[in-house]
Amino acid sequence: MLERIGKYEIKRQLGKGATGTVYLAADPFRQTDVAIKVMEKLPAEADAARRQLRFFQNEAALAGKLRHPHIVSIFDAGIEELTGGDALRYLICDVRKIDLDAGTVHDDKICHQQKFFPLAPDRDIAP
Numbered sequence: 001m002l003e004r005i006g007k008y009e010i011k012r013q014l015g016k017g018a019t020g021t022v023y024l025a026a027d028p029f030r031q032t033d034v035a036i037k038v039m040e041k042l043p044a045e046a047d048a049a050r051r052q053l054r055f056f057q058n059e060a061a062l063a064g065k066l067r068h069p070h071i072v073s074i075f076d077a078g079i080e081e082l083t084g085g086d087a088l089r090y091l092i093c094d095v096r097k098i099d100l101d102a103g104t105v106h107d108d109k110i111c112h113q114q115k116f117f118p119l120a121p122d123r124d125i126a127p
Contacts, residue, residue, distance in 0.1 A: 034092050
């Protein structure tokens, strides 16, 4: 598992999906926890890699402009060069939990009970 991405210290993995893995991390500047969505490696085939990179850039740009209590805010996005020529593409997001019984959203808290689940940015945003 990753220990650090940029200035963010990785605490633990929150989940894994089709396009990447989401980690809980500490932001030393804001002194709060954030979610970091790390995208999967780019495919070896050039056209597929370009499409996936374009998707990442579009997701970061578009989702970063959305402001709604039920949509995770994106604070930042980045690409960090790794040894061996690979690049780590990531989105920095807020961490939220939803109390399914009460129907409320609690910002800046980590999930501790089964009735809470983390929200992470996803491409399933629809009108």
